Amino acid sequence: MSHTTPLSSGNGYGFNSRAPLKIAIIGGGLVGSLAALSFARRGHEVHLYEYREDIRNAELVQGRSINLALSQRGRKALAEVDLEQEVLATAIPMRGRMLHDIKGNRTVVLYDPCTHQCLYSVGRKYLNEVLLNAGEKYANIHRHFEHKLNYVNLSEGRMEFKRMQTKEVVEDFADLVVGCDGAFSSVRQQLVKKPGFNYSQEYIEHGYLELCIPAKNGEFQMPENYLHIWPRDEFMMIALPNQDKSFTVTLSMPFKVFATIQTTADLLKFFHKYYADAVPLIGEERLIKDFFKTRPQHLVSIKCYPYHYGSKALVLGDAAHAMVPYYGQGLNAGMEDCTQLMSLFNQTSLSTAEVLQQFTELRWRDAHAICDLAMYNYVEMRDLTKRASFRCRKWLDTLLFRWFPSAWVPLYNSVSFSSMPYSKCIANRKWQDKLLNNVLISTVLAVIAIIIAIYFGVF
Amino acid sequence: MSHTTPLSSGNGYGFNSRAPLKIAIIGGGLVGSLAALSFARRGHEVHLYEYREDIRNAELVQGRSINLALSQRGRKALAEVDLEQEVLATAIPMRGRMLHDIKGNRTVVLYDPCTHQCLYSVGRKYLNEVLLNAGEKYANIHRHFEHKLNYVNLSEGRMEFKRMQTKEVVEDFADLVVGCDGAFSSVRQQLVKKPGFNYSQEYIEHGYLELCIPAKNGEFQMPENYLHIWPRDEFMMIALPNQDKSFTVTLSMPFKVFATIQTTADLLKFFHKYYADAVPLIGEERLIKDFFKTRPQHLVSIKCYPYHYGSKALVLGDAAHAMVPYYGQGLNAGMEDCTQLMSLFNQTSLSTAEVLQQFTELRWRDAHAICDLAMYNYVEMRDLTKRASFRCRKWLDTLLFRWFPSAWVPLYNSVSFSSMPYSKCIANRKWQDKLLNNVLISTVLAVIAIIIAIYFGVF
Numbered sequence: 001m002s003h004t005t006p007l008s009s010g011n012g013y014g015f016n017s018r019a020p021l022k023i024a025i026i027g028g029g030l031v032g033s034l035a036a037l038s039f040a041r042r043g044h045e046v047h048l049y050e051y052r053e054d055i056r057n058a059e060l061v062q063g064r065s066i067n068l069a070l071s072q073r074g075r076k077a078l079a080e081v082d083l084e085q086e087v088l089a090t091a092i093p094m095r096g097r098m099l100h101d102i103k104g105n106r107t108v109v110l111y112d113p114c115t116h117q118c119l120y121s122v123g124r125k126y127l128n129e130v131l132l133n134a135g136e137k138y139a140n141i142h143r144h145f146e147h148k149l150n151y152v153n154l155s156e157g158r159m160e161f162k163r164m165q166t167k168e169v170v171e172d173f174a175d176l177v178v179g180c181d182g183a184f185s186s187v188r189q190q191l192v193k194k195p196g197f198n199y200s201q202e203y204i205e206h207g208y209l210e211l212c213i214p215a216k217n218g219e220f221q222m223p224e225n226y227l228h229i230w231p232r233d234e235f236m237m238i239a240l241p242n243q244d245k246s247f248t249v250t251l252s253m254p255f256k257v258f259a260t261i262q263t264t265a266d267l268l269k270f271f272h273k274y275y276a277d278a279v280p281l282i283g284e285e286r287l288i289k290d291f292f293k294t295r296p297q298h299l300v301s302i303k304c305y306p307y308h309y310g311s312k313a314l315v316l317g318d319a320a321h322a323m324v325p326y327y328g329q330g331l332n333a334g335m336e337d338c339t340q341l342m343s344l345f346n347q348t349s350l351s352t353a354e355v356l357q358q359f360t361e362l363r364w365r366d367a368h369a370i371c372d373l374a375m376y377n378y379v380e381m382r383d384l385t386k387r388a389s390f391r392c393r394k395w396l397d398t399l400l401f402r403w404f405p406s407a408w409v410p411l412y413n414s415v416s417f418s419s420m421p422y423s424k425c426i427a428n429r430k431w432q433d434k435l436l437n438n439v440l441i442s443t444v445l446a447v448i449a450i451i452i453a454i455y456f457g458v459f
Numbered sequence: 460m461s462h463t464t465p466l467s468s469g470n471g472y473g474f475n476s477r478a479p480l481k482i483a484i485i486g487g488g489l490v491g492s493l494a495a496l497s498f499a500r501r502g503h504e505v506h507l508y509e510y511r512e513d514i515r516n517a518e519l520v521q522g523r524s525i526n527l528a529l530s531q532r533g534r535k536a537l538a539e540v541d542l543e544q545e546v547l548a549t550a551i552p553m554r555g556r557m558l559h560d561i562k563g564n565r566t567v568v569l570y571d572p573c574t575h576q577c578l579y580s581v582g583r584k585y586l587n588e589v590l591l592n593a594g595e596k597y598a599n600i601h602r603h604f605e606h607k608l609n610y611v612n613l614s615e616g617r618m619e620f621k622r623m624q625t626k627e628v629v630e631d632f633a634d635l636v637v638g639c640d641g642a643f644s645s646v647r648q649q650l651v652k653k654p655g656f657n658y659s660q661e662y663i664e665h666g667y668l669e670l671c672i673p674a675k676n677g678e679f680q681m682p683e684n685y686l687h688i689w690p691r692d693e694f695m696m697i698a699l700p701n702q703d704k705s706f707t708v709t710l711s712m713p714f715k716v717f718a719t720i721q722t723t724a725d726l727l728k729f730f731h732k733y734y735a736d737a738v739p740l741i742g743e744e745r746l747i748k749d750f751f752k753t754r755p756q757h758l759v760s761i762k763c764y765p766y767h768y769g770s771k772a773l774v775l776g777d778a779a780h781a782m783v784p785y786y787g788q789g790l791n792a793g794m795e796d797c798t799q800l801m802s803l804f805n806q807t808s809l810s811t812a813e814v815l816q817q818f819t820e821l822r823w824r825d826a827h828a829i830c831d832l833a834m835y836n837y838v839e840m841r842d843l844t845k846r847a848s849f850r851c852r853k854w855l856d857t858l859l860f861r862w863f864p865s866a867w868v869p870l871y872n873s874v875s876f877s878s879m880p881y882s883k884c885i886a887n888r889k890w891q892d893k894l895l896n897n898v899l900i901s902t903v904l905a906v907i908a909i910i911i912a913i914y915f916g917v918f
Contacts, residue, residue, distance in 0.1 A: 184652075192660070193643075195757040200659035201651070298654040 018348045020044050024159060024174035026149050026187050028055075030124065031317030031334040032180030033131035037081050038342050040138040047172065048141060049161060051148035055128045066210070067240045067248050068127070069094070069227065069328030070120040071416040077335035080342070083134055087127060091120035092241045098226035104277035108226065109394065114402045117417040119227065119328060121240045149186045152177055154194070154313045176352060177313045180334075183300055185319030191309060199304045204324055204378070206235070207296030208252045213281045215245035221281045222247065227328075229381060232274050236381055249282065250325075252378075258296045264288050299324045301371050305364050308356035316341070321367035323374040326381055327415060329422075333370050336419070337363065369422040373415060396436070408432070477807050479503050483618060483633035485608050485646050487514075489583065490776030490793040491639030492590035496540050497801050499597035506631065507600060508620060510607035514587045525669070526699045526707050527586070528553070528686065528787030529579040530875040536794035539801070542593055546586060550579035551700045557685035563736035567685065568853065573861045576876040578686065578787060580699045608645045611636055613653070613772045635811060636772045639793075642759055644778035650768060658763045663783055663837070665694070666755030667711045672740045674704035680740045681706065686787075688840060691733050695840055708741065709784075711837075717755045723747050758783045760830050764823050767815035775800070780826035782833040785840055786874060788881075792829050795878070796822065828881040832874060855895070867891065 020043045025036050028050030036048045052058075070091060078084040095118045096110035111118060135141045146164035153159075157174045179187025192199050213221055220241060222228060228239040228247070235253030242248055261267050267288060271279050279287065302322040308314045317334030340362055344355045380390070397410035411429040414420045420428070479502050484495050487509030495507045511517075529537075529550060537543040554577045555569035570577060594600045605623035612618075616633045638646025651658050672680055679700060681687060687698040687706070694712030701707060720726050726747060730738050738746065761781040767773045776793030799821055803814045839849070856869035870888040873879045879887070 195759075196662045198659075198661050200657075200661075202657050202659075203655045300654075 018042070018345065021175040021352065022173070023047070023176045023178060024049060024157075024172060025178045025180055026152075026159075027179065027181035027185075027319070028052075028128075028132070028143070028145070029180065029182065029317075030128055030131065030331055031337065032178075033128060033135060034077060034081065034335055034338050035178055035180055035316060035341075036141050037131060037135050037138070038338050039345075040135065040141045041081065042342070042345060044140065046138075046141045047144060047174065048135070049144045049147045049149065049159075051146065051164065054132070054143070054145045055125055056132060058125070066124045067121045067242055068124055068331045069240065070122050070127075071328065071332050072117075072418055073329075073332040073336040073339070075120075076419060077339045080339060081131075081134065083130055087122060087130055088120060090126065090243060091122045092243070093118045093120055093225055094227045094240070095225050096227070098223060098228045100228060100230045100275075100277055102232070102274065102276075109391075112413055112417060113398050114405060115417075117413070118225075119416065121227075121242070123243060126243070149181070152187055152190050152313075154190050154309045157312050176311070179313070179315040179319045180317050181319050183302055183318045183322035185315060187313060188304065188315050188319050191304070191313065191315065194309060197304065197306070200302070202301045204299050204301070204375075205254050205256075206252050206378075207255045207258055207298055208250050208325075209258070209291065209294065209296045211249040211251060211282055211287065211290045213239060213247040213249055213278070214283070214286070218245065220245045220247070230275055230278065231381060235274075237275055237278065238381070247281075249278070252299075253296075255296060261291075267291055301375060303368050303371055306357075306360035307363065308360050311351065311353035311356060314341075314356050314359070320363075321371055323371045324378055325374070326378040327370065327374040329370050329374060329415065332416075333367065333422070366422040369426050370415070373411075373422065373426065397432075477501070477804065480634040480811065481632070482506070482635045482637060483508060483616075483631060484637045484639055485611075485618075486638065486640035486644075486778070487511075487587075487591070487602070487604070488639065488641065488776075489587055489590065489790055490797065491637075492587060492594060493536060493540065493794055493797050494637055494639055494775060494800075495600050496590060496594050496597070497797050498804075499594065499600045500540065501801070501804060503599065505597075505600045506603060506633065507594070508603045508606045508608065508618075510605065510623065513591070513602070513604045514584055515591060517584070525583045526580045526701055527583055527790045528699065529581050529586075530787065530791050531576075531877055532788075532791040532795040532798070534579075535878060536798045539798060540590075540593065542589055546581060546589055547579060549585065549702060550581045551702070552577040552579055552684055553686045553699070554684050555686070557682060557687045559687060559689045559734075559736055561691070561733065561735075568850075571872055571876060572857050573864060574876075576872070577684075578875065580686075580701070582702060585702070608640070611646055611649050611772075613649050613768045616771050635770070638772070638774040638778045639776050640778050642761055642777045642781035644774060646772060647763065647774050647778050650763070650772065650774065653768060656763065656765070659761070661760045663758050663760070663834070664713050664715075665711050665837075666714045666717055666757060667709050667784075668717070668750065668753065668755045670708040670710060670741055670746065670749045672698060672706040672708055672737070673742070673745070677704065679704045679706070689734055689737065690840060694733075696734055696737065697840070706740075708737070711758075712755075714755060720750075726750055760834060762827050762830055765816075765819035766822065767819050770810065770812035770815060773800075773815050773818070779822075780830055782830045783837055784833070785837040786829065786833040788829050788833060788874065791875075792826065792881070825881040828885050829874070832870075832881065832885065856891075 022045045023039050024047045025032050025039075026049050028048050032048060032050070036046045040046045070087070075084050075088070078087055095116070096108050099107045099109065101107070135143070144161070147161040147170070148164055150160040150162050150169065154177065157177055159172050159174070159177065161170050161172065162168070163170060177187060179185045181187055191197050215221070222239070224241040224245070230237040235251070235257060237249060237251045239247040239249045261270055268284060271287060300322055301324055302318070304315070304320060307316070307320045316337040318330065320337065321333060323330055323333070341355075341359050344350060344358050344362070347355070350358065397408070400408040401410055401413065409418065409420070409428065411425060414425040414428055415422065481504045482498050483506045484491050484498075485508050487507050491507060491509070495505045499505045529546070534543050534547070537546055554575070555567050558566045558568065560566070594602070603620070606620040606629070607623055609619040609621050609628065613636065616636055618631050618633070618636065620629050620631070621627070622629060636646060638644045640646055650656050674680070681698070683700040683704070689696040694710070694716060696708060696710045698706040698708045720729055727743060730746060759781055760783055761777070763774075763779060766775070766779045775796040777789060779796065780792060782789055782792070800814075800818050803809060803817050803821070806814070809817065856867070859867040860869055860872065868877065868879070868887065870884060873884040873887060874881065
């Protein structure tokens with residue numbers, strides 16, 4: 001149902017004096033539907049193209065809906081389109097990590113024992129639906145589902161789509177083409193061909209596979225307010241709670257380890273050895289069925305520069321900076337792209353080309369930084385969480401955070417619970433490391449001095 | 460003119476027992492035509508596809524033929540197809556760098572004062588012709604010029620070409636598709652879409668533009684047996700001699716500096732300031748004409764992994780590892796790909812898939828290493844060559860090389876005048892740096908000890 005475009009939105013942006021553009025958004029996922037909404041609220045003519053069917057009509061498979069960890073940056077972006085409360089109302093707060101050791105012992109490590117901030121587990125489908133539904137209020141959003149982008153001429157803003165149902169090819173033109181079409185973006189594929197466009201894609205040696213811990217008697221089988229982790233050095237498993245009281249379980253390990261599991265017996269032996277406590281929760285029958293149903297999927301980290309092409313094209317979200325999923329920041333970073341882009345679009349003194357240029361310059365260091373952090377956190381989650389030195393540092397960080405909440409924000413907290421630029425989060429952590437090292441060295445030297453003093457009978 | 464395939468080639472390889480494959484080579488440039496020749500000598504059915512016309516029928520513009528620095532690795536590859544002597548016969552040896560300072564003073568830095576090895580300036584067109592002509596002897600090479608690859612299905616080895624003249628689309632199948640189609644390879648474009656394929660393209664901030672120092676009275680205007688360099692910190696110019704007694708001059712500088720030169724007056728002011736000695740050699744009129752004729756070109760460094768897809772596809776040369784041109788190793792590395800690939804194809808116990816897999820594993824570290832070295836040498840050529848510390852190190856390297864010719868091979872010499880794997884060249888240099896640092900520290904400590912000893916009257 002479409003209404004007329006509100007001339008003034010309720011969040012204080014108002015209808016700015018920038019001339020309305022015809023904007024084509026490629027990809028109607030989370031970032032695409034948020035971008036469509038954000039542009040529509042500013043009076044632009046938005047065409048949202050998505051190659052799949054409308055997700056609101058798609059079937060939801062129980063326990064298999066991929067869930068996401070929503071944190072500060074995503075919440076902020078939702079707040080700016082007045083949807084934060086609606087999303088949080090049904091999200092499941094996760095206050096910390098619940099670590100499962102190989103014997104089945106569980107330990108809780110809170111994300112933020114001081115100010116009690118937490119992550120929120122939200123269903124991808126649900127979030128997408130909320131964003132699409134919110135867009136229905138705007139007559140200036142035109143949705144085109146089952147339209148696959150065949151080709152885009154970036155200089156002309158000319159696009160060719162194939163209608164998935166009829167195979168018919170249709171053409172459209174836009175002043176600005178915004179690629180929100182994910183890690184394997186077709187829009188970016190054209191950017192990659194432009195001289196001066198830097199690009200890298202790096203696959204990790206680990207694949208992932210999704211399993212499910214179903215609800216039992218209508219209840220969660222594990223405490224639901226945690227992100228569950230089974231760290232096992234070279235591999236690991238995590239589980240996030242779903243609205244339907246199931247958990248979506250993600251098993252990550254090197255492809256070569258996946259390759260060693262060929263039979264039901266291999267699988268059960270492996271699970272009983274490494275994830276014994278999870279076997280009764282998943283159920284052997286379901287484990288076997290889900291494990292062998294699909295092949296492990298690849299994980300890729302993508303960086304590029306710039307994100308735009310003149311005044312005609314832009315990539316956002318995974319299309320600009322896909323990352324491995326181990327910091328839970330993929331969605332949050334993509335949504336923060338929208339926040340930052342819109343803050344530039346609000347500056348009416350800037351031309352579209354200037355907005356896009358400034359967006360690239362504002363964003364690239366932080367996008368590269370979060371890609372690097374996600375890669376680092378993969379090591380932390382499967383390995384460091386088990387180490388005493390990591391827990392000791394965590395304890396020290398928490399203590400200092402409690403004493404100096406504005407001066408000492410631990411890395412994880414600055415990334416997940418603040419809007420500090422990602423690159424600054426890293427710089428901040430480096431500064432903390434340096435300080436702690438200096439304190440450690442000074443302490444050791446002081447202790448040596450005291451021992452010498454005692455030895456020579458000064459005291 | 461085609462003859463029948465010789466059953467046994469003259470270089471000792473013979474016709475091995477590997478079943479002949481139908482091999483499609485995409486790109487008839489230097490690496491493509493060398494690969495075609497090498498496969499044909501082993502009895503394979505080779506289809507060489509090139510989107511341009513036959514270079515042997517193309518017009519040569521005087522002084523504008525791009526020349527290349529042929530060194531050890533390229534020579535070795537040519538020797539293996541019995542063409543080294545033919546190529547060297549007309550190549551111009553370059554014994555060292557001739558540095559032009561801002562006042563026009565010239566200094567010679569020999570590449571190898573000990574064993575007198577040198578680089579050879581060869582014309583790209585000439586070398587390509589020699590390779591294509593050599594291929595004419597083999598009835599099992601089928602040349603298809605003006606065929607542009609539209610699409611390749613790597614799993615099926617199915618290719619679609621557009622005939623440039625008729626626009627007709629033709630299809631072909633091959634057991635193995637070898638992409639020798641340069642930095643912007645269409646074959647690699649399909650590899651990039653495969654999960655697990657790592658790829659990066661990095662453009663540098665400097666562009667380049669070609670100029671010409673023509674022959675004068677039928678003679679070279681500068682000593683011809685040198686690679687001429689005008690190092691100017693942020694930018695530089697180089698010149699290589701051509702057969703027709705001209706020099707091809709390459710001006711490299713940041714795009715932003717190019718952008719400051721808009722008028723004839725800007726250009727002449729710039730050249731008289733930085734390259735005063737070159738102005739009369741190029742001639743003002745020709746300088747103005749050539750400079751404004753084309754826009755500066757981009758330079759890109761490309762790395763990827765793996766180089767193959769199953770038993771069906773492979774990329775070689777710039778398609779696998781394009782590099783910035785400052786080590787003069789692009790051609791040599793591409794030709795060395797052929798040497799190494801053929802040494803694996805000679806092992807008849809290996810299946811095609813194993814050959815390709817082993818080629819990737821054998822080659823990727825070295826290909827990445829030479830891309831990095833080329834980037835490093837850019838800094839060296841425009842900056843370090845002017846510094847006293849660089850010249851001092853060069854002198855020390857030469858001295859040690861003279862004393863210990865097998866134990867102390869300087870970096871440049873190991874890269875250009877040996878077949879040491881590129882990654883080992885870097886490791887070797889690191890070992891040398893460490894040793895020299897240790898010697899330096901020991902010397903300083905010894906001097907201090909002597910001074911103290913003298914001070915306290917030990918002597």
